[in-house]
Amino acid sequence: MKLTIFVNSKKYEFEEIDPNMRLVDLLRDKLGITSVKIGCENGTCGVCTVLVDGVPVRSCITPVSKVNGKKILTVEGLGTPENPHPLQKFFIEYDAVQCGFCTPAMILYGYYIVKKNPDVTKEEIKKMISPVLCRCTGYIPIIEAIKAYADFVKRRREK
Amino acid sequence: MSIGIQMEKTEMLTIVGKPVKRIDAYEKVTGLARYVRDLRFQNMLYGFVFRSTEPHAKIKKLDVKEAKKVPGVYAVVTADDIPGENIVPIILNDRPLLAKDKVRYIGEAIALIAAETKEIAKIAASKIKVEYEPLPAIFDALEAMKEDAPKIHDSGNIFTHYKIRKGDVEKAFKEADLIIENVYQTNYQEHVYIEPQGALAVPEGDGITVYSSTQCPYYVQKAVANVLGLPRSKVRIIVTTVGGGFGGKEDVPSWVSAEAAVLAWVTKRPVLLEYDREEDMETSSKRHPGYVKYKSAFKKDGTLIGIKVEYVIDAGAYSTLSPPVIFRGTIHAPGPYKIPNVWVDGYAVATNKVPTGAFRGFGSPQVIFAYEQQIDEAAYKLGLDPAEIRLKNALDLGDETATGQILRYSVGVKETIRKAIEVSDWYRKRKEYSLMEGTKRRGIGMSTIIYGVGLGAAGKILERSGATVQITTDGSVIVLVGTSEMGQGMRTVLAQIAAEALGVTIDKIYLPEVDTLAVPDSGPTVASRATVMSGNAIIDAAEKIKENLLKVASEELNVPPERLDIKDNVIFDTDNPNVKVEFDKIVEIAYAKGVKLAAVGWYHAPDTTFNEQGLGDAYYVYSYATHVAEVEVDLETGKVNVIDYYAVHDSGKIINPVTAEGQVQGGVAQGIGYALLEDLVVENGKIMNPNLTDYLIPSIKDVPNIKVYFVEAEYPEGPFGAKGLGEPCLMPVAAAIANAIRHATGVRIKKLPMTAEKVFFALKEHGVRG
Numbered sequence: 001m002k003l004t005i006f007v008n009s010k011k012y013e014f015e016e017i018d019p020n021m022r023l024v025d026l027l028r029d030k031l032g033i034t035s036v037k038i039g040c041e042n043g044t045c046g047v048c049t050v051l052v053d054g055v056p057v058r059s060c061i062t063p064v065s066k067v068n069g070k071k072i073l074t075v076e077g078l079g080t081p082e083n084p085h086p087l088q089k090f091f092i093e094y095d096a097v098q099c100g101f102c103t104p105a106m107i108l109y110g111y112y113i114v115k116k117n118p119d120v121t122k123e124e125i126k127k128m129i130s131p132v133l134c135r136c137t138g139y140i141p142i143i144e145a146i147k148a149y150a151d152f153v154k155r156r157r158e159k
Numbered sequence: 160m161s162i163g164i165q166m167e168k169t170e171m172l173t174i175v176g177k178p179v180k181r182i183d184a185y186e187k188v189t190g191l192a193r194y195v196r197d198l199r200f201q202n203m204l205y206g207f208v209f210r211s212t213e214p215h216a217k218i219k220k221l222d223v224k225e226a227k228k229v230p231g232v233y234a235v236v237t238a239d240d241i242p243g244e245n246i247v248p249i250i251l252n253d254r255p256l257l258a259k260d261k262v263r264y265i266g267e268a269i270a271l272i273a274a275e276t277k278e279i280a281k282i283a284a285s286k287i288k289v290e291y292e293p294l295p296a297i298f299d300a301l302e303a304m305k306e307d308a309p310k311i312h313d314s315g316n317i318f319t320h321y322k323i324r325k326g327d328v329e330k331a332f333k334e335a336d337l338i339i340e341n342v343y344q345t346n347y348q349e350h351v352y353i354e355p356q357g358a359l360a361v362p363e364g365d366g367i368t369v370y371s372s373t374q375c376p377y378y379v380q381k382a383v384a385n386v387l388g389l390p391r392s393k394v395r396i397i398v399t400t401v402g403g404g405f406g407g408k409e410d411v412p413s414w415v416s417a418e419a420a421v422l423a424w425v426t427k428r429p430v431l432l433e434y435d436r437e438e439d440m441e442t443s444s445k446r447h448p449g450y451v452k453y454k455s456a457f458k459k460d461g462t463l464i465g466i467k468v469e470y471v472i473d474a475g476a477y478s479t480l481s482p483p484v485i486f487r488g489t490i491h492a493p494g495p496y497k498i499p500n501v502w503v504d505g506y507a508v509a510t511n512k513v514p515t516g517a518f519r520g521f522g523s524p525q526v527i528f529a530y531e532q533q534i535d536e537a538a539y540k541l542g543l544d545p546a547e548i549r550l551k552n553a554l555d556l557g558d559e560t561a562t563g564q565i566l567r568y569s570v571g572v573k574e575t576i577r578k579a580i581e582v583s584d585w586y587r588k589r590k591e592y593s594l595m596e597g598t599k600r601r602g603i604g605m606s607t608i609i610y611g612v613g614l615g616a617a618g619k620i621l622e623r624s625g626a627t628v629q630i631t632t633d634g635s636v637i638v639l640v641g642t643s644e645m646g647q648g649m650r651t652v653l654a655q656i657a658a659e660a661l662g663v664t665i666d667k668i669y670l671p672e673v674d675t676l677a678v679p680d681s682g683p684t685v686a687s688r689a690t691v692m693s694g695n696a697i698i699d700a701a702e703k704i705k706e707n708l709l710k711v712a713s714e715e716l717n718v719p720p721e722r723l724d725i726k727d728n729v730i731f732d733t734d735n736p737n738v739k740v741e742f743d744k745i746v747e748i749a750y751a752k753g754v755k756l757a758a759v760g761w762y763h764a765p766d767t768t769f770n771e772q773g774l775g776d777a778y779y780v781y782s783y784a785t786h787v788a789e790v791e792v793d794l795e796t797g798k799v800n801v802i803d804y805y806a807v808h809d810s811g812k813i814i815n816p817v818t819a820e821g822q823v824q825g826g827v828a829q830g831i832g833y834a835l836l837e838d839l840v841v842e843n844g845k846i847m848n849p850n851l852t853d854y855l856i857p858s859i860k861d862v863p864n865i866k867v868y869f870v871e872a873e874y875p876e877g878p879f880g881a882k883g884l885g886e887p888c889l890m891p892v893a894a895a896i897a898n899a900i901r902h903a904t905g906v907r908i909k910k911l912p913m914t915a916e917k918v919f920f921a922l923k924e925h926g927v928r929g
Contacts, residue, residue, distance in 0.1 A: 034194075037194075037354070039355070039851075040850065041436055042850060044850070045436075095818060099402045100184075100402065101194065104190055133351075135353050136825045137824060138824035143859070
């Protein structure tokens with residue numbers, strides 16, 4: 001099939017692509033976006049999460065045919081290495097990163113959660129990020145980092 | 160004071176002990192971190208491993224002809240094609256890289272394939288034909304120990320036996336007022352590092368470079384050199400960003416990397432070998448299932464006077480790391496208590512199942528699950544408080560351990576118990592929860608552990624580490640070490656130590672991943688040893704360089720070098736701090752004068768011993784911890800929720816309180832998984848749930864708010880007083896939860912994991928209802 005997608009605000013067109021190709025393979029192998037990880041291959045661990053039109057999607061179980069014409073966001077598009085997004089800075093600040101393998105997915109979830117509702121509580125954050133597994137941190141600093149970002153967004157909104 | 164020597168001048172430290180931000184966090188939040196499967200090379204091929212479907216069989220015939228014909232296939236390698244020796248050297252060297260005449264477990268590697276894509280390699284694998292002659296297989300470690308059991312190896316089924324014999328245990332049982340004897344059983348635990356195993360091998364000239372996701376680059380170097388028949392000098396291992404280890408990347412990367420290396424060597428092309436989750440779970444080493452028969456003798460007042468322990472671990476088909484695992488398990492079987500009469504037998508036994516290996520705790524969580532329930536039960540039987548009975552028996556400075564070692568410094572175990580009592584509001588909750596009625600019951604339980612830091616007497620030949628430090632011409636500092644980062648925060652902690660030792664700010668330190676070209680063999684990144692070993696090696700190198708710098712500064716400032724010091728990038732006269740010069744300026748002058756500003760540092764750990772009777776100074780120092788778990792048990796379903804958790808650790812001086820806290824919280828979460836959820840099902844040698852849908856690890860919903868505290872009994876030999884922390888975080892968890900369940904329900908669960916189903920039936924059996 002012919003495919004057009006927008007990844008991190010950049011347009012990509014493919015003249016001929018296998019519609020069953022996994023989105024994760026397209027992102028990693030064709031576009032070199034390696035922050036999108038493969039952890040379980042069956043949609044359980046969540047580390048392949050990207051935002052498709054703003055909504056978390058597991059790219060390891062999503063065929064590219066499902067994302068034609070859509071906007072995809074990964075951490076590379078959230079901030080630049082020179083100027084990281086505030087949420088990325090909060091992950092550093094709160095030590096929400098250990099091995100880092102789940103980190104991009106956790107950050108994208110955090111971005112989605114706070115965008116949806118900056119008044120989100122810690123309990124709600126807990127529920128909403130449960131689709132992503134982390135084996136290092138015990139999750140606690142990840143919740144803290146997302147909550148701190150939510151508070152930051154609220155403060156910014158109130159100004 | 161019971162916690163030993165306090166280090167001098169702790170208050171003078173500027174970077175050590177401070178919540179410095181993780182130096183590898185930036186690359187990990189921005190997507191710049193490169194894990195092995197993120198790397199690509201020109202002309203790169205993909206590897207795939209063809210594996211045994213039989214638990215124990217002779218290979219009558221192996222036919223790879225058709226597989227070789229598949230277009231896009233560049234190599235199909237069998238045991239006969241291995242350039243060097245067909246052995247993955249670990250300890251007993253019984254594990255072939257590829258099975259030749261015999262397979263000993265389902266999933267054992269038989270052939271390797273390199274192809275243009277992984278899909279093509281898999282097609283080729285489907286064309287390999289094997290003719291097996293099944294042999295009697297054995298799946299139970301206790302069965303395997305019997306005289307008439309089928310032999311898995313010619314040398315028999317017991318890989319290793321360690322023992323401790325001290326005092327007269329039979330006399331202790333005669334003199335006891337209370338004897339408690341139980342059998343405890345624990346299941347496998349799979350590491351589930353979120354990044355599965357992988358390696359990328361690149362032939363270069365007459366040598367090879369392997370990019371490996373490993374905790375043990377020098378193990379990998381040894382294995383790759385061995386299978387290729389190369390000197391180790393020509394095998395370069397570069398550690399990539401590692402997506403979690405927990406012991407799972409201790410032995411396994413040796414064969415994953417060797418597999419990739421053989422394919423690369425044969426094809427003369429770079430080869431990426433990446434295991435998928437299922438393959439990883441089916442074939443990687445796991446925590447050993449444990450069988451513990453534990454008999455304890457107590458006096459009426461709670462004094463523990465003797466123990467007799469039989470501890471058997473299921474090692475699977477090859478010994479890999481089981482010998483040191485059962486060493487640690489044997490030494491740790493008595494726990495953090497003074498016990499005059501000790502009899503311990505520890506056995507690592509072969510079965511026709513996937514080999515088991517290193518996992519955080521390394522043979523100790525299984526025995527801790529036993530001994531911490533034994534002492535807890537004694538408290539109930541003797542009418543004592545479980546915390547008090549622990550305090551009564553816990554080791555103190557000057558006491559003798561079960562192996563007869565006199566503890567001369569840094570013994571904070573009682574402090575951890577006292578602190579845990581205080582922060583958890585122990586006595587009030589013990590009382591209140593005991594009075595609860597209804598279908599949901601709460602309980603609070605404690606668990607206390609001792610942990611020998613480093614490799615101990617069984618691994619002392621590896622107990623050295625190096626570091627290379629150089630100050631570049633602009634004053635920035637390169638620090639290279641031989642131990643690796645896997646998320647535990649080692650790079651940050653070691654950068655802090657380097658900065659503190661040199662008197663510079665942390666932003667000047669560049670401390671990347673390991674490259675075996677840069678640092679002499681520093682042993683493995685295991686056994687909570689990196690901070691002490693690499694930390695001391697860094698200090699050794701830094702001091703040599705600092706001496707040279709101060710000499711140059713002395714000439715510039717006209718102040719004798721012994722009066723000079725460096726802090727925050729300024730070299731100054733300690734008698735008159737206004738007489739000073741910038742660090743960078745002195746570096747510039749030193750280079751212009753030809754003064755050496757690079758050094759290799761080295762650290763060799765204090766000696767350890769262990770004799771035939773199991774007596775000696777088994778480890779050079781010990782860390783301690785006490786955990787308190789609060790649970791709520793639903794009597795109708797058996798479901799256990801951990802509602803609150805307190806972890807108190809003595810790991811000596813904490814170099815970075817924030818990363819240390821995170822490491823403890825993560826270890827506790829992993830321990831909660833071990834205690835309540837993680838249930839690998841193995842039937843006739845086949846793993847039935849090798850995926851994350853059916854093998855459950857804790858999600859955020861399973862983890863309570865884990866509160867972490869440190870009591871710092873500083874270790875005079877450690878860098879700035881530090882000991883080790885990584886493994887102790889997980890070790891006490893399962894027992895603390897089991898003891899909390901006992902408190903909540905009156906029922907003791909002696910089998911892991913304590914799933915809702917298991918607890919439900921145990922409650923039913925004891926007639927416990929709401």
